[in-house]
Amino acid sequence: MTESLDSAQQPTPEKRKKRNWGAMALLYVVLTAIVIVYSMPGIGVLITSVKTNEEIAKDGLWSLPEEFRLSNYQEAWTNGNLKTYTINSILVTIPGAFASIALGLLLGYVFSKLPFRGSNALFIFVVAGMFYPPQIVLIPLFRLFNAVGLYDTLWPMIIVHTAFGIPICTLIMRNFFATVPNALREAAIIDGANEGQILRKIMLPLSLPALAVLATLQFTWIWNDFLWPLIFTQSDSVRTIMIGIVAMRGQYSVAWGVQGAMSVIASLPTLLIFIFLQRYFIRGLTLGSVKG
Amino acid sequence: MIKRQRRLWTIGFISIPLVVYTIIVVAPLFYSFFYSLTDWNGLSSDFNFVGFKNFAKVFSDPLFANAIKNTVIWTVVAITAPTLAGLTLALILREGIRGANIYKSLFYLPIALSLAVIGQIWIWIYQPRWGLLNVALEAIGLESATRAWLADPQTALISVIAAWSWQQVGLSMVIFLAGLTSISPELTEAAQIDGANYWQSLRYVIIPLLRPASIVVVALAVINSLKSFDIVFTMTKGGPFHSSDTLAMFMYNESFKKYYMGYGSAIAVVLFLIALVVIALYFRQVKAVEQLYD
Known part of the structure; x- marks a missing residue:
């Protein structure tokens, strides 16, 4: 498998x-x-x-x-708020990636192993979200997060990345679970395990490779995101890194070297993932597209 | 008993993901429809219903027509240039070249970069005085072709699209390579034994078998064109004089710069309808492909 x-x-x-x-x-x-x-x-x-x-x-x-x-790196890192932006990006990316994968795992598992009437239609409905230009929902989400008092915090980004990550995570997890033999489940049921135990003790350990694929993908997308923090944040203290470096560009408008260093620093986490986990990353790109 | 338990577990598993997905992704869509019928300005809490006025404006606004035109140009370039480049590279790298993995990695690398960073890098390339592009043009004696690429309304859009395509090439290459590995080498060998040369086996064996991969690449290109925002924002913000406005960029400016949220919502609704057509066509194609290969 x-x-x-x-x-x-x-x-x-x-x-x-x-x-x-x-x-x-x-x-x-x-x-x-x-x-x-x-x-x-x-x-x-x-x-x-x-x-x-x-x-x-x-x-x-x-x-x-x-x-x-x-010296440009030193300048970029110590002057200005690059440190804050980096911490904010970590605080958004890790929970966002984790939550979207967890929710996608649950949905993908049900669509593959616990199908019910209408579950195929529901699956297509969820996966269609992959193709959704986010501009469609910018204004309502802007109003929603204003109304609940989360505007200008990190929460909107975590929540929105979780929700918008569900389609791709569901798709990849469902395709993964389709390769796990049903006999495993049946044997566990005969042994008296309930569905929760089956998922936790049998399916979860088996799905580690698929989870690694998703982790690299989701981390990269969320880290690199630019649109959501642009809409949902205003204060410098809650900016994430991609917004932050564009904002800092004004301050260093003629300091090209510092700008270059900022770009490199901002790209470092995803580059490291790309270099060391490229196998999983590329696998995710093909799994997420070809089988769609 | 077991059936009932299974049903309860199923509900337990799917409820949270579906609630989150519905609240954040699905329900706001209906609110966009709703706001598109109002004159909401994004700041005050009250607004008036104006019927279909915003839609009337959409279809008479020359700036909207301009954004549509630019998005169509973007889409046309997206489904041709990076697609063909990715296909060509995939075909070359399939030819058992030594070090192919290093070449592949270098072409994939831009996929890992943020479009905000890619925009920044390409601003330097287009920099009028010592940007790489003008320096290179001068070096080969084409001073007359040099210009301020991003400040010139005639070249701003195509310059941004070129920067974006730099990343897109890697993406289409990934998908074509995956498609190529699923083609059994025996097929091309058989064609060669039958006397086909390379170009003939490409034309009659490989290209037809790459149909599923091509559909995916083209669909992604179209959808990504509709989404094109980050790199436009970082490079030109849609300017100069709206010459690089895409639909997504135009929607953002009307809603979050001018605070015409009602009008912005109407643009969002039009964007949704276009996306819907693309999604429907895509799923139909995918179905056709699956039937073909089952």
Whole structure:
């Protein structure tokens, strides 16, 4: 059952015939050139982030730095509120990811293993939420959180990310549980386990790989979110990091190096996930789309 | 007895997720319909019913037509350029290239970045004086083509779309690669034994079998075009002179900058109807594909 999840990067089959050496070399050259051009934006931000203002003024953004300095990072981290933004993002992302996955797990489990009349229609109804442009509900949610006094706190982001994460989590968990044999459940029922025990003691441990996939996806989406904090927050003290770095841009409008450092710092958590858990992340992207 | 217990557990499992989903995702939709019939300004607690006035305004507002036009341009670029680039890269990287995983990772990487950060990076690329684009154009002797990409109404929209496509290429590549791994190598080999060259087996074997993946990529591109907001906001805020306004950006400005929440809700309702058509078409296609491969 974990087979489908573990084969994140299936090796290309070894069936290639010997081919034209020159054509192959050309392919590598072209591909490498494309990769370099494609990576330029990323390389540029890294270079800029270790250069001083004087260097940038003299040689422009794209020349190599004279020496490797971290002063921009220090500046970005200590001056201004980047620390607060980071803490806020953590406080939103971890609970939001956890809650959306927990709720998606419950729904996905029921849709797969405890179907009832109309549950298929309900499943489509929930999954359709994946395609929903959030602008449709901005105004009512803005009014709702104002009315209940949660405007300008971190709560609206946690709640909205939980709810908007349910469709993708439900979809992936349902497809995962579809690969778990029903016999496991039946054996546990004969042994006298109730549904709660089955879910907790049998299904939950089995679904760890799927949960890891979802954790990487949800963490990345929520961390990178920009729209909800823009709508639901006003004070600097409750800004999350993506809003924060855009807000700080005014303050550092000519300090390109500091801006670069802020971008790198803000991207670090999702980049680390991407680098170390890429298998799960990519698996999630394909599971979430291809089987939709 | 067991049946009843099972039913109780089922209700227990689904109630919380469904309540949260309904309150936050579904119910507000109806409120959007409701507000679209009012002149609510977002701040005061009272408002008047104005009937379909907001919708009349939607369909006569040149700025709305402009936002629709820009969103259509965005969609057309989205379903062609990054899709074809992703497909081409997926086909190349499938050819048993050494180090393919490193190449793949580099193309995937932008997916992990926030559109707010991507916007920031591309602002530098388009910077008039020492932005990479103008520097590169000068280096190859095309000074005449250099310009202030984001400040020029003629290029602002396409420049933002290009920045966005940078991320989208990786996404379509992921999906096409997944689609390609499900095509058995025997099929292309069989075609080659029958005398087909690479282009013929691509045209008659691989491309048709990639139909499901293509539908997903195109659907995602269309939906993401409708959602396009973050990167527009960070790069141009829809300007200059509304030249890069998308539907989502226009809705935000009318509602949260001008506080025309009634009008903003009407725009949201139109956005919903467009999304509904796309979702319906998508699910129909997916069904057709499933039937085809069952």
